[in-house]
Amino acid sequence: GIQVEQSPPDLILQEGANSTLRCNFSDSVNNLQWFHQNPWGQLINLFYIPSGTKQNGRLSATTVATERYSLLYISSSQTTDSGVYFCAVEGGGGSNYKLTFGKGTLLTVNP
Amino acid sequence: GAVVSQHPSWVICKSGTSVKIECRSLDFQATTMFWYRQFPKQSLMLMATSNEGSKATYEQGVEKDKFLINHASLTLSTLTVTSAHPEDSSFYICSTRRYLNTEAFFGQGTRLTVV
Numbered sequence: 001g002i003q004v005e006q007s008p009p010d011l012i013l014q015e016g017a018n019s020t021l022r023c024n025f026s027d028s029v030n031n032l033q034w035f036h037q038n039p040w041g042q043l044i045n046l047f048y049i050p051s052g053t054k055q056n057g058r059l060s061a062t063t064v065a066t067e068r069y070s071l072l073y074i075s076s077s078q079t080t081d082s083g084v085y086f087c088a089v090e091g092g093g094g095s096n097y098k099l100t101f102g103k104g105t106l107l108t109v110n111p
Numbered sequence: 112g113a114v115v116s117q118h119p120s121w122v123i124c125k126s127g128t129s130v131k132i133e134c135r136s137l138d139f140q141a142t143t144m145f146w147y148r149q150f151p152k153q154s155l156m157l158m159a160t161s162n163e164g165s166k167a168t169y170e171q172g173v174e175k176d177k178f179l180i181n182h183a184s185l186t187l188s189t190l191t192v193t194s195a196h197p198e199d200s201s202f203y204i205c206s207t208r209r210y211l212n213t214e215a216f217f218g219q220g221t222r223l224t225v226v
Contacts, residue, residue: 030212041149041202041220048214086154088215097143097211101154 002027002091006102013077013109021072021105023087031090031099032063034072038083046072046085077109114138117205117218124195124225132190132221134205140185141207145215146178149202158203161188195225 003026034046047061063070088099147155160168167180179191204220
């Protein structure tokens with residue numbers, strides 16, 4: 001099946017700093033999403049972005065499908081941005097619409 | 112507002128008992144729902160795909176007799192952990208989407224502790 005690798009696994013920032021999280025995948029994809037998992041476990045949808053670039057406030061994401069990677073940018077980070085960020089993909093061709101998750105990036109934003 | 116509602120949020124049960132987790136699609140009819148399991152500090156692993164009106168499809172290594180899935184209506188899927196043991200303690204999350212190849216939405220998750 002499709003492989004998803006996220007980097008870095010851990011990231012510690014001071015409030016106000018910017019960061020870039022990366023998601024590499026091993027095959028073509030029909031679907032790619034970024035999630036933020038809050039301390040209670042809830043997965044918050046950030047972006048549905050199988051290709052192209054999107055922005056939502058301080059967050060933006062870019063997926064270059066032909067090169068099999070996606071980037072999540074967080075600008076002017078806040079303590080509330082802390083948590084685990086997951087990239088999940090649905091492989092193209094016979095994937096049965098399953099989402100495969102990366103191992104996540106644990107982000108800690110210190111005041 | 113929430114698209115997917117999952118209950119209960121947490122449950123503690125004794126070894127040998129069964130626990131039922133409900134997942135409701137609030138905004139649309141969901142012919143397909145997905146059940147995931149997450150161990151502490153790990154990623155989400157797909158357990159099974161729940162199909163309305165038919166049998167669920169289980170991922171390799173997932174015991175279908177241990178994790179019973181019922182998808183009797185277009186808005187409700189249930190996961191029953193039968194004869195639960197401490198090793199079944201985990202975080203279980205359901206998911207659905209309006210149309211395949213579109214954005215997936217997740218429930219709040221259920222934290223199961225078996226004592």
